[in-house]
Amino acid sequence: NAGVTQTPKFQVLKTGQSMTLQCAQDMNHNSMYWYRQDPGMGLRLIYYSASEGTTDKGEVPNGYNVSRLNKREFSLRLESAAPSQTSVYFCASTWTGPQETQYFGPGTRLLVL
Amino acid sequence: DAKTTQPTSMDCAEGRAANLPCNHSTISGNEYVYWYRQIHSQGPQYIIHGLKNNETNEMASLIITEDRKSSTLILPHATLRDTAVYYCIVRVARDDKIIFGKGTRLHILP
Numbered sequence: 001n002a003g004v005t006q007t008p009k010f011q012v013l014k015t016g017q018s019m020t021l022q023c024a025q026d027m028n029h030n031s032m033y034w035y036r037q038d039p040g041m042g043l044r045l046i047y048y049s050a051s052e053g054t055t056d057k058g059e060v061p062n063g064y065n066v067s068r069l070n071k072r073e074f075s076l077r078l079e080s081a082a083p084s085q086t087s088v089y090f091c092a093s094t095w096t097g098p099q100e101t102q103y104f105g106p107g108t109r110l111l112v113l
Numbered sequence: 114d115a116k117t118t119q120p121t122s123m124d125c126a127e128g129r130a131a132n133l134p135c136n137h138s139t140i141s142g143n144e145y146v147y148w149y150r151q152i153h154s155q156g157p158q159y160i161i162h163g164l165k166n167n168e169t170n171e172m173a174s175l176i177i178t179e180d181r182k183s184s185t186l187i188l189p190h191a192t193l194r195d196t197a198v199y200y201c202i203v204r205v206a207r208d209d210k211i212i213f214g215k216g217t218r219l220h221i222l223p
Contacts, residue, residue: 004156033211042200043157043213058210090156102149102211104156 002026004105006091012111013081021076021108023091029103031094032074033058034066036087037107043090049074081112116140117201122218131188133217135201138182143205146177148186150197151216157200160186196221 007022025032030051035043035058045058049068063085065077074093078085091105118136125131137146147162161168161175163184168175174187188195200216 035213042198042215045210045212048210056210059212092156101159102157104158107154107156 004091004093004103006089006105006108008108009106010109012113013078014113015082017081018077018079019081020078021089021091021110022073023075023105024073025091025093025103026072027093027095027103028071029093029095030071032068033092033094033102034064034074034076035090035092036060036085037090038087046076046089081110083112086110086112116144116203116212117214119199119201119214119217121215122220124220124222125188125191126222127193128190131191131195131219131221133186133188133199133201133219134183135186136183137201137203140181140203141205144203145205146175146181146184147202147204147211148173148175149200149202149213150195151200152194152197157213160199191219191221193221193223195219 004025033048034046037043044060046060046064047058047066049055052068052071055066067075089108092102094102145162145164148160149157151157161170161173163175163177177184198216198218200213
């Protein structure tokens with residue numbers, strides 16, 4: 001049981017390049033999320049997916065697209081990266097059992113030059 | 114917008130109880146209080162949550178005031194490994210949108 005995994009761990013992009021951040025969970029959770037965290041700041045929700053086939057915008061969706069490929073995988077795409085998207089990106093999933101708990105991945109550190 | 118107010122930072126001596134306050138004066142009747150923490154460079158970790166009653170688990174205790182407008186997270190015997198940013202969040206249970214504020218940076222002093 002690996003929990004929530006993210007790839008890559010680190011990435012450097014040039015302005016205008018595109019890339020996809022991958023996230024997968026093996027806990028059979030329905031809900032998955034993408035957050036970004038800038039230095040000294042709290043986490044800000046980018047997009048979330050309540051279930052396979054559905055996605056919704058969070059606080060800061062501009063410049064991003066997401067895809068809930070199946071129940072396990074939720075990807076985040078930057079079509080044209082900008083320096084303002086330099087951040088640490090966390091993926092998470094939620095088990096909505098009696099003791100609801102959100103599990104986070106280890107993060108992807110992205111630098112856009 | 115985050116619905117909670119927390120101090121920016123706090124210090125606590127190792128071995129003492131760490132009491133982290135959170136104000137949530139606009140909390141609705143069906144909203145829970147959740148606490149997470151984030152140790153440097155790692156993803157956040159769930160600690161505890163509650164609705165009205167005080168709650169305790171192996172990590173911490175959560176004390177919610179009777180009017181539910183504020184709460185306190187208690188780490189009973191703080192260790193250096195408890196140094197982290199602690200986030201207090203109010204949300205409807207099973208609501209899929211979770212909004213984090215800036216949290217409280219807790220420093221445990223040796």
